[in-house]
Amino acid sequence: MRRLGLFLLIACLVASAGVRAQVLEYDVVVVGGGGAGLVAAAAAAEKGQQVLVLEKMAFVGGNTLVSGGVCNAVYPPWQEPLGIEDSIEFHYQQTLAGGDYRGNPDLIRVLVEGAPAALDRSRERGLTFHPDGVFQVLGALWPRTHRPMESAGTGWIRIYLEAAKKAGAHVLLNTRVIGLLRQEPLAGRVYGVKAISSDGKQLEIHARKGVVLATGGFGANVEMRTLHNPLLGPGFPTTNQPGTMGDGITMAQDVGADVTGMDFIQLIPAGCPKTGAVTGTVGAGIASSIMINKKGERFVNEGERRDVLSNAVFQQPDGLYYTINDSRVVPEVTSWGERPTDLVAEGRVFKAGTLKELAELIGVPAKALAATVARYNESVRSGEDRDFGKPAHLLKAAIEEPPFYAVPRVPSVHHTMGGVVINRHAQVIDRRGQVIPGLYAAGEVTGGIHGTNRLGGNAIADIAVFGWIAGENAAAGN
Numbered sequence: 135m136r137r138l139g140l141f142l143l144i145a146c147l148v149a150s151a152g153v154r155a156q157v158l159e160y161d162v163v164v165v166g167g168g169g170a171g172l173v174a175a176a177a178a179a180e181k182g183q184q185v186l187v188l189e190k191m192a193f194v195g196g197n198t199l200v201s202g203g204v205c206n207a208v209y210p211p212w213q214e215p216l217g218i219e220d221s222i223e224f225h226y227q228q229t230l231a232g233g234d235y236r237g238n239p240d241l242i243r244v245l246v247e248g249a250p251a252a253l254d255r256s257r258e259r260g261l262t263f264h265p266d267g268v269f270q271v272l273g274a275l276w277p278r279t280h281r282p283m284e285s286a287g288t289g290w291i292r293i294y295l296e297a298a299k300k301a302g303a304h305v306l307l308n309t310r311v312i313g314l315l316r317q318e319p320l321a322g323r324v325y326g327v328k329a330i331s332s333d334g335k336q337l338e339i340h341a342r343k344g345v346v347l348a349t350g351g352f353g354a355n356v357e358m359r360t361l362h363n364p365l366l367g368p369g370f371p372t373t374n375q376p377g378t379m380g381d382g383i384t385m386a387q388d389v390g391a392d393v394t395g396m397d398f399i400q401l402i403p404a405g406c407p408k409t410g411a412v413t414g415t416v417g418a419g420i421a422s423s424i425m426i427n428k429k430g431e432r433f434v435n436e437g438e439r440r441d442v443l444s445n446a447v448f449q450q451p452d453g454l455y456y457t458i459n460d461s462r463v464v465p466e467v468t469s470w471g472e473r474p475t476d477l478v479a480e481g482r483v484f485k486a487g488t489l490k491e492l493a494e495l496i497g498v499p500a501k502a503l504a505a506t507v508a509r510y511n512e513s514v515r516s517g518e519d520r521d522f523g524k525p526a527h528l529l530k531a532a533i534e535e536p537p538f539y540a541v542p543r544v545p546s547v548h549h550t551m552g553g554v555v556i557n558r559h560a561q562v563i564d565r566r567g568q569v570i571p572g573l574y575a576a577g578e579v580t581g582g583i584h585g586t587n588r589l590g591g592n593a594i595a596d597i598a599v600f601g602w603i604a605g606e607n608a609a610a611g612n
């Protein structure tokens with residue numbers, strides 16, 4: 135009965151302003167129905183807890199839904215057959231160094247050690263991965279990236295929503311959490327949240343065991359991001375969905391939580407010049423394409439970190455570049471679910487039978503482009519890039535089979551590495567370094583894992599690893 139009724143409505147009056155609020159009670163309340171939130175909800179519900187997920191938008195998914203869904207994990211059964219050597223220690227070192235040693239080593243350990251198990255857990259719940267095998271996504275630094283079969287991040291959201299619901303979790307859409315309830319200001323347990331539905335109904339939801347904050351980052355919040363980086367004002371594009379406003383960070387701070395790394399905001403050098411979105415490409419990865427500027431020249435090692443790539447793009451004419459690849463790596467439908475033929479017809483992607491025609495289409499000097507591609511193809515054949523040091527494992531595909539493709543790209547606000555401080559149990563830490571009882575956080579709302587610069591593919595690993603830890607620990611009421 136208790137189980138069924140968790141909707142249990144205690145209907146009471148909230149004294150403040152004489153406004154009537156419904157009071158609901160659950161074991162675990164999850165704030166945010168994106169990736170980390172649904173993973174946490176599944177973990178807690180599968181532990182037999184009554185779970186409520188509150189999502190402010192009309193749909194679940196958050197940035198996870200629109201993400202590439204690709205996930206880093208050391209996974210020898212899939213890497214070894216491709217001759218890829220890897221280890222947990224190497225993933226750890228790259229994540230630490232890739233964030234300029236500003237990430238928390240303890241959290242990074244948990245991330246890299248937990249990623250393979252998170253992949254297994256997701257496969258057990260129905261996520262399938264691309265038969266093409268392991269690759270290295272932009273900014274990942276090593277081929278340990280796994281691509282789900284379902285387009286974008288839809289697979290992750292589908293399986294964890296299904297798992298959470300199957301285990302009895304409830305999801306309330308169009309319900310914005312506006313604050314956390316803490317027993318004594320800045321001292322006691324967090325025992326619930328205040329929320330408001332889109333029709334103005336006020337709710338107070340009590341959590342017997344714990345509240346999990348999983349509200350994502352603040353990439354779409356222009357005011358908040360310019361506070362931390364004045365260059366990222368209203369004109370600057372973003373890849374983020376509009377709900378990515380940093381609500382959870384502010385709410386956690388209001389009850390005493392500490393934050394870290396707020397100035398570290400990642401630009402991905404792969405945004406559409408018009409929309410900022412990462413969609414609209416032909417699906418060629420860094421191992422099968424080059425980046426050229428408006429002079430028709432390469433300017434960087436395409437396998438570099440995202441911050442290095444973005445800074446290199448800013449040095450180029452008009453702060454823009456094109457990816458160039460040949461026909462062999464272009465699928466009928468990309469992993470974003472788009473058809474390259476449509477993108478060409480819409481003028482978002484350029485395609486031509488010769489490099490000369492392609493150069494004319496995009497307005498770069500034809501001779502320079504031909505020379506750049508010829509020199510790159512030599513690097514592929516020799517296995518050595520003497521110009522920019524692209525590593526040998528990314529020099530696999532020459533650009534020689536017509537038709538040829540060009541896609542214009544610019545840096546776009548992508549990931550906010552800063553956020554709420556947590557420990558390895560996903561417990562939120564206050565400004566005195568103490569655990570805030572009853573409050574957990576996971577995903578992009580947290581800070582301290584990725585340092586100054588997140589490796590491509592490490593954020594999906596983050597939600598799958600820390601989302602699960604947060605859900606399990608909230609369920610235990612630790």
Ligand SMILES: Cc1cc2nc3c(=O)[nH]c(=O)nc-3n(C[C@H](O)[C@H](O)[C@H](O)COP(=O)(O)OP(=O)(O)OC[C@H]3O[C@@H](n4cnc5c(N)ncnc54)[C@H](O)[C@@H]3O)c2cc1C
Nearest residue numbers: 166168170196197198202203204311350377577578593594
């Ligand atoms: C276009 C794009 C592509 C990406 N591709 C990859 C990739 O392939 N691999 C990778 O590792 N990383 C990728 N990333 C980064 C990664 O997707 C995100 O860091 C990660 O998905 C964040 O997950 P999350 O659960 O923390 O937040 P989200 O998935 O954004 O979920 C947060 C949820 O909380 C809700 N919410 C916010 N505030 C409130 C509130 N007050 N009340 C109720 N609900 C609220 C939001 O509406 C949202 O649904 C990508 C990001 C983008 C934008």
